[in-house]
Amino acid sequence: MTLLLLLFIPFLGSLFAALLPTNARNLESSWAALVALAVLVPLALLYPEIQNNGVVSARLAWLPSMGMDIVVRIDGFAWLFAMLVSGMGLLVIMYARYYLSRDDPAARFYSLLLGFMGAMLGVVVSGNVLQMVVFWELTSVFSFLLIGYWYHRKDARRGARMAFTVTASGGLALLGGVLMLGHIVGSYELDDILSAGDVVRGHTLYPLMLGLVLLGALTKSAQFPFHFWLPHAMAAPTPVSAYLHSATMVKAGVFLLARLWPVLAGTDLWFWIVGGAGLMTLLFGAYCAMFQNDLKGLLAYSTISHLGLITLLLGMNSQMAAVAAVFHMINHATFKASLFMSVGIIDHETGTRDMRRLHGLYRSLPITGTLAIVACGAMAGVPLLNGFLSKEMFFAETVFLQGDSWVNIGLPLAALLAGIFAVVYSLRLAVGVFFGAPPQDLPSAPHEPVHWMRVPVELLVLTCLVVGMLPAWSVGPTLAAAALPVVGGTLPEYSLALWHGISTPLMMSLVATIAGVLLYLRFATTFTQRRSTHTPLLRLSGRRLFQATLAFVVFRARWLLLRTSSSRLQTQVLCILLVSFAAAVAAAQIVPLSLGERELLPVA
Secondary structure, X not given: OHHHHHHHHHHHHHHXXXXXOOOOHHHHHHHHHHHHHHHHHHHHHOHHHHHOOOOEEEEEEEEHXXXXXXXEEEOHHHHHHHHHHHHHHHXXXXXXXXXXXXXXXXXXXXXXXXXXXXXHHHHHHEOEHHHHHHXXXXXXXXXXXXXXXXXXXXXXXXXXXXXXXHHHHXXXXXXXXXXXXXXXXXXOEHHHHHOOHHHHHOOOOHHHHHHHHHHHHHHHOXXXXXXXXXHHHHHOOXXXXXXXXXXXXXXXXXXXXXXXHHHHOOOXXXXXXXXXXXXXXXXXXXXXXXXXXXXXXXXXXXXXXXXXXHHHHHHOOOHHHHHHHHHHHHHHHHHHHHHHHHHHHHHHHHOOOEOOOOOOHHHOOHHHXXXXXXXXXXXXXXXXXXXXXXXXXXXXXXXXXXXXXXXXXXHHHXXXXXXXXXXXXXXXXXXXXXXOOOOOOOOOOOOOOOHHHHHHHHHHHHHHHHHHHOHHHHOHHHHHHHHHHHHOOOOOOOOOOOOOOOOHHHHHHHHHHHHHHXXXXXXXXXXXXXXXXXXXXXOOOHHHHHHHHHHHHHHHHHHHHHHHOOOOHHHHHHHHHHHHHHHHHHHHHHOOOOOOOOXXXXXX
16 A cells, blocks of 8 residues: 555645645645655665565555556656656755745645655556556646746747657657567566567567557657657746656656566567667767757767667667666766756846857856766766766677678767767757856856755765776666666676776777767867858758747648537538447458457456
8 A cells, every 4th residue: 555655645745735836835845855855765665575586565455357556656666756756856856945036836836846756656566557647648738737836938838849749759659569578478468578578579560559659758858850849848947847758758658668678578579669660769869969069969969869879779679788788778867867957046146048159157066066067977988977888888798799791890980970079969968068268148147056955966976986986886786777677587697897908888988978079179169150040961950840840730720620510419420420430340341340369367
């Protein structure tokens, strides 16, 4: 019962937060922090059992005759994400207390943030895939409300609509894929699905089911060509951006890919779709990040690129690559959240995020600057920081992948190119913003924030350092416990040591760092003097394409309505019945009307 309560605590806290006075920031933040702790502490107490590869579960009977109960299931991977969701949520709550202005309604912000936490927590601990889809769509709803928090701004309203349209549409596709997956297995229980990998991969409906599930995952994690909504979601308050990028929303897609990896991976179709989308996203996001003038825009495209890296690793059909993907999920959460919070401090204290106006800030913000520079080093993959370890594992997997000859050559080169781009955009933030001539004509005179606003950043940067220097001691057991359910069997042998000798991955890291520094020095002035908001060589805008598609759909819908509609109620009802009947018949031709090909398992 305690586990079931964990699922509902954030939602109950959200309801109560909405009833508190809207201008009581201290009371609201204290209540929200208490709710986050009420989730975090019980989860932390489960660690001994999780470390021993245990699975903790609880069940609330709902529709047992149909095999549909409310199930909370926590294994090592779910525990890792649940800790990220609650722990990062606690840090964001602390940070937001000092970020929000007195005019921002605190009650609405913390109520929505706690609801967002509950929705993501529901996704990661659900033991029933239909239950997971419900929480999946709730993350889209709460992200829509949080991105549009400043609804008086046009960019916030537009970004919220775009994010919701893309991710909720993908959620509908995911629902179809989950229904087909349950039909193939004969159960919607996650335990049954994870043990039926051979049955699923060998089924004739596997390609169609896989396509629908991947539509849901790739739209959620902003993978190419569905990446365009994420930069526009930067209209949200920075605490929301930090939370969305580190532990919620965009991580839900890669979480699903890893969660179902034992079932869906291992086929050529998985390799080409997932790996191809990840590779395209990795390169595209890194390239675009180099040319952003907005600090949050740079971080948004870097997130797209790193999510592509994780997706590519999961698409390689390699157990070691899956372990590296889980490791990078942890590392990315820490350095990206710290960077977003650092950027929020810069924006909060200077009044702008325009990198063309921001330079020489280290004189005014020495502590924040140091923290941001270390986090940038982790993002670029500098040794002794956590990002270096997972980046080296990524390079190793691209080198040792067994495939066609052009894949064996092209994939390491693409990974190296992405590594070079990562160094460039990291230097743009670390060097371009904090060094150089003193800034002129800023909206506000820059200065350090109150210390408590920096505390979450300091804790996250400390994590980057500890994991980077003492990986086996700090994160080794947690990584092993989290990666084991993903690979679905025995963990491959791997080492988290800092030094593996002179190797090809190490040389790739060295080349990427040197080439990235040289490329940045060559074009540093060009970056700061650019006035165009377009990325060079890329004139097609995802936003314009999205808006044109919506306009076309609306126009055609109106055209069809004018020619087929009738003011008579009988005619309208008849049309609805005919269309519903035709859809049911068509669906029955694809999937025979039954609960599955195997008997439903008895419910204890």
